[in-house]
């Protein structure tokens with residue numbers, strides 16, 4: 001078995017360390033619902049997941065997966081941009097997951113965008129508890145381009161290191177722009 005998982009696997013390993021039964025968490029990009037199901041299982045019956053997507057198709061796919069896994073009652077599905085997270089979610093959440101890019105199997109022209117992604121990360125960083133995390137997986141190159149990755153990295157490099165710790169997991173010897181995983185931990189209240 002491989003020691004180093006891919007970026008998605010790494011993001012799950014990190015989130016698993018932080019999120020416990022009873023926690024409130026957010027999936028900022030529902031897509032096909034894989035991360036939503038993962039989070040719903042972690043928080044258990046007593047926790048809750050808020051999940052966002054701008055596409056009906058993504059929310060339908062996510063709902064179906066949640067029903068199949070018998071965890072729909074732990075999740076609120078929200079058809080709105082994650083940049084409006086503060087309209088739906090109160091402070092005190094343990095983790096927010098972002099999986100940037102387009103819906104796999106969907107329209108590649110509908111994808112996350114630098115301005116709204118950065119606004120959503122900024123708001124998420126205010127909503128998480130101390131030692132809570134924002135976890136990002138960034139797809140870039142190909143149809144996704146480089147603009148979003150570059151803008152997000154520029155924003156994260158400027159975060160105050162007394163308040164937030166930012167770690168990037170980046171494979172440096174792979175071809176074809178392997179996705180990057182980034183974990184941001186809130187250090188202080």
Ligand SMILES: C[S@@+](CC[C@H](N)C(=O)[O-])C[C@H]1O[C@@H](n2cnc3c(N)ncnc32)[C@H](O)[C@@H]1O
Pocket residue numbers: 028029030031032033034035036052053054055058080081082083099100101102103104110111112113116
């Ligand atoms: C790479 S997919 C997510 C994959 C998903 N995590 C999974 O497990 O299948 C990215 C998703 O972000 C959604 N998206 C794009 N802009 C958004 C926004 N402003 N707010 C919320 N979701 C958005 C897209 O519709 C797409 O479904």
